[in-house]
Every structure is written in C-alpha cells, then in structure tokens.
Amino acid sequence: MPRFHEYVHLSCENFDCDKQYSEELSPMKFADTVQWNDFLCPHCDEELSISCLDFGCYICGADIEVNSVSDVQHWLGEKCPFCAGSKYWDADFYSVVVRGSWADLFQTYDWFERGKSARPLERENRSDYWEGVVHFCEADEFISIYKERKIRAESTGLYKKRNPKHTKAVCLTEAPSSDWDEIKSRHGEYGFVFRKRDIIKLDGAPVIYLPQGVIDDLKATDQPIPPKLWPYLSKLKIPSATGERGKHDFLHEREWRVPQDIEFEDVKPFAITFPKKRPGLDDEELIFAAAQEFQELSGYAEEDASQADPTQGAF
Numbered sequence: 001m002p003r004f005h006e007y008v009h010l011s012c013e014n015f016d017c018d019k020q021y022s023e024e025l026s027p028m029k030f031a032d033t034v035q036w037n038d039f040l041c042p043h044c045d046e047e048l049s050i051s052c053l054d055f056g057c058y059i060c061g062a063d064i065e066v067n068s069v070s071d072v073q074h075w076l077g078e079k080c081p082f083c084a085g086s087k088y089w090d091a092d093f094y095s096v097v098v099r100g101s102w103a104d105l106f107q108t109y110d111w112f113e114r115g116k117s118a119r120p121l122e123r124e125n126r127s128d129y130w131e132g133v134v135h136f137c138e139a140d141e142f143i144s145i146y147k148e149r150k151i152r153a154e155s156t157g158l159y160k161k162r163n164p165k166h167t168k169a170v171c172l173t174e175a176p177s178s179d180w181d182e183i184k185s186r187h188g189e190y191g192f193v194f195r196k197r198d199i200i201k202l203d204g205a206p207v208i209y210l211p212q213g214v215i216d217d218l219k220a221t222d223q224p225i226p227p228k229l230w231p232y233l234s235k236l237k238i239p240s241a242t243g244e245r246g247k248h249d250f251l252h253e254r255e256w257r258v259p260q261d262i263e264f265e266d267v268k269p270f271a272i273t274f275p276k277k278r279p280g281l282d283d284e285e286l287i288f289a290a291a292q293e294f295q296e297l298s299g300y301a302e303e304d305a306s307q308a309d310p311t312q313g314a315f
Contacts, residue, residue, distance in 0.1 A: 004054035004100035012041035027100030054099035115298025133172040139279035142190035149264040158233040169231040169257035204258040209236035231259040271297040
C-alpha cells in the first residue's frame with residue numbers, strides 16, 4: 001500500500017463563488033505542475049484550497065502542513081525546518097517534497113538506497129570480461145517487463161524470416177560497462193543484469209556466427225542445420241572501420257541468446273542499470289520499485305546522480 005494519498009484534492013472555498021469547483025490530481029501530476037500553475041478557480045479566480053496532500057521532508061519524515069498552492073510553492077524552495085543543520089546528517093539542502101511525486105521517489109532512493117557491487121561478477125585483471133550479461137531495452141519495455149516479470153523471447157538471427165516461430169530468443173550482451181555506449185544507443189539505456197551461470201541453466205549461450213562461405217556450402221549441399229541451433233545463429237560480418245553499421249554488423253555486441261522467455265520466478269536478475277533521467281511515462285515509478293527489489297549495479301552508472309535535478313526531467 002502506498003504511504004501517501006492516491007489523489008490531491010483541490011477545491012474552491014470562496015463563499016461568494018456560485019460554483020462548487022473541485023478537481024483531483026495524482027501526487028505525480030500535481031508536483032509536475034505546481035511550480036508554474038497557480039490553480040485558480042475558473043469561475044471566481046480565487047486560489048484553490050488543498051487537502052489530502054502528503055507533504056514533508058524525505059530525510060527526517062516530518063510532515064509540513066499546507067493549505068494552499070502558495071504554501072506548497074514556498075516550501076518547495078525552502079530547507080526542512082526540522083533537519084536542516086542537524087548534527088546527525090548533512091541536510092543543508094532542499095528536502096521538502098510532495099510525497100508520491102517523482103522527486104520524492106528519486107530523492108528517497110538516492111538518500112537511502114545503496115547499489116549492488118559488481119565485484120562478484122568481475123574477474124581480477126580482466127577488464128574485458130565479467131560474469132554478467134545484460135538485456136538492454138527502452139524505458140517503456142523495461143516497465144512492461146517489470147510488471148509482467150518476464151522478458152519475452154522474440155524471433156531473431158539467421159533464420160528469423162524463414163522460421164519466426166522456431167528462432168525466438170531473448171538477446172543479451174556480455175560486453176563490460178566500458179563498451180555499453182553503442183549498445184545502449186541501439187537497444188535502450190535500461191537493463192536487466194543476470195549471472196551467466198543462471199542464463200546457462202536456461203540453455204543460454206553466446207551467439208554462433210557463421211561465415212557466408214559456410215552458409216553457401218550448407219545451402220549447396222542441402223545439409224540441414226538442426227532447428228535447436230536456429231535461435232543461436234547469425235551471419236558473421238566484421239564491423240566497419242569507418243563506424244558505419246552494416247545489415248549484419250553485430251559482432252561488437254558480444255551477444256548471448258536464451259531460446260525461451262526469461263521468467264523472473266525462474267531466474268532473478270542480479271541487478272538492474274538505468275540512466276539518470278526521467279522517462280515521463282505511465283508507471284515510471286516502477287523503475288524505482290525495480291531498483292529497490294533488485295538494486296542498481298554500482299560502479300556502472302555513467303552520470304552522477306547527485307548532480308541531477310529531478311524536477312527538470314532528470315533523476
């Protein structure tokens with residue numbers, strides 16, 4: 001159950017107004033608009049009163065009572081009167097938030113949560129290799145996967161068009177974090193990280209790359225490739241030195257494939273990774289739910305969260 005009200009209630013309390021105007025907004029929506037919206041009654045132009053607003057400090061948990069939009073706008077630009085300057089922690093910054101808002105979710109996560117160390121997946125003196133594989137995706141897919149608790153296999157590889165039903169697989173990469181930029185630019189910046197040993201239990205394995213000559217010989221001699229291998233097969237194409245990506249230029253992705261759906265009940269992610277920016281999607285708060293459940297992979301984030309402004313579309 002959420003620790004905040006589902007809706008913020010706004011209503012006109014001007015007795016001279018001939019309309020009983022009121023509206024309800026989610027905490028997320030209210031927080032997104034309160035800085036630039038005066039929330040005036042459309043009939044009498046009086047400022048609307050507020051109720052059912054959970055408002056306070058995400059550090060000490062103190063509640064701050066407000067009755068109007070002006071009160072909210074004032075406190076969002078002030079330090080918490082209860083914990084700023086506290087001898088127990090450095091809270092000399094703005095820590096008052098609308099509970100249930102994006103700023104509240106991020107700031108609470110950033111203040112209290114710790115990332116999961118990547119050390120158990122690393123090999124000593126091997127910066128080119130680690131025991132992790134990552135399924136990268138866009139934010140909407142990440143949210144959908146977390147809600148369904150399943151990464152669905154899709155048709156892929158050499159026989160994708162000819163046999164779509166028998167070439168389904170979940171695609172992952174074993175590339176270390178230093179080589180993630182190009183992969184994320186193609187597939188998305190949100191990722192579920194797994195241990196290789198868990199993926200192998202699902203028959204996961206590195207992609208098998210076949211040279212064009214081998215493919216031509218198999219066709220010419222009519223030698224069938226066992227269907228069980230189809231999900232793993234791709235054509236070998238060396239990446240262009242100019243940076244131009246060809247049709248089958250995927251060798252740099254160091255791809256692994258799992259020839260079935262990955263169910264979180266069967267294989268739990270080791271961790272997740274996500275960018276320090278707000279996606280602006282429905283259910284975007286589930287990104288933090290995933291981070292709290294599986295933990296963020298520490299040492300692999302590219303941005304410094306302490307430098308980001310959650311009120312401006314970033315974490």
